[in-house]
Amino acid sequence: MELKEFVKESIKQISEALIECNVELKDKGVVINPKSVQVNTDSSQAYGRISTEIRHQSKVVQKIEFDVAVSTSKDQAANAGAKISVMSLSLGAEGDVNYGNKSESRLKFSVPIIYSEGDSEPVE
Numbered sequence: 001m002e003l004k005e006f007v008k009e010s011i012k013q014i015s016e017a018l019i020e021c022n023v024e025l026k027d028k029g030v031v032i033n034p035k036s037v038q039v040n041t042d043s044s045q046a047y048g049r050i051s052t053e054i055r056h057q058s059k060v061v062q063k064i065e066f067d068v069a070v071s072t073s074k075d076q077a078a079n080a081g082a083k084i085s086v087m088s089l090s091l092g093a094e095g096d097v098n099y100g101n102k103s104e105s106r107l108k109f110s111v112p113i114i115y116s117e118g119d120s121e122p123v124e
Contacts, residue, residue, distance in 0.1 A: 003070055006086040007111070011064060015115060022118040031118040033060075059117070063110040071104045 021032045037060055069087035087104060 001086050003068070003084045003086055003107075006068065007066065010066070011111065011113065014064065015113075018118075019116050022116075026119075033115045033117055035117045035119065059114045061112050061114055063112055065108075065110045067106065067108045069104060069106050 018032045021030070025032070039060055070084045071087050072084055
């Protein structure tokens with residue numbers, strides 16, 4: 001799978017999962033990514049609290065952290081449009097890992113995101 005498809009699909013699936021969880025868990029009092037959160041400091045035990053003050057209505061920007069192994073095959077590297085793929089290991093009959101003619105690297109990066117917000121108050 002190409003890196004760009006992996007990142008796109010990961011973000012889409014995480015976002016859709018949060019929306020679906022809010023719908024499915026609403027009657028259980030669970031709110032995923034609630035509105036109007038006043039975020040605490042990193043040293044706090046709690047992530048934050050729901051704020052009723054209008055000045056705290058800004059959206060919280062969070063990060064999705066990626067740490068992926070990527071590969072480029074030697075025949076791809078010769079092309080000007082070489083593609084970076086997320087590492088996929090194939091296991092042989094003996095359980096051996098086969099990398100083929102590939103160059104492997106690790107990429108670590110984060111993507112800022114504002115998730116869809118759930119209601120501030122859970123249904124009781």
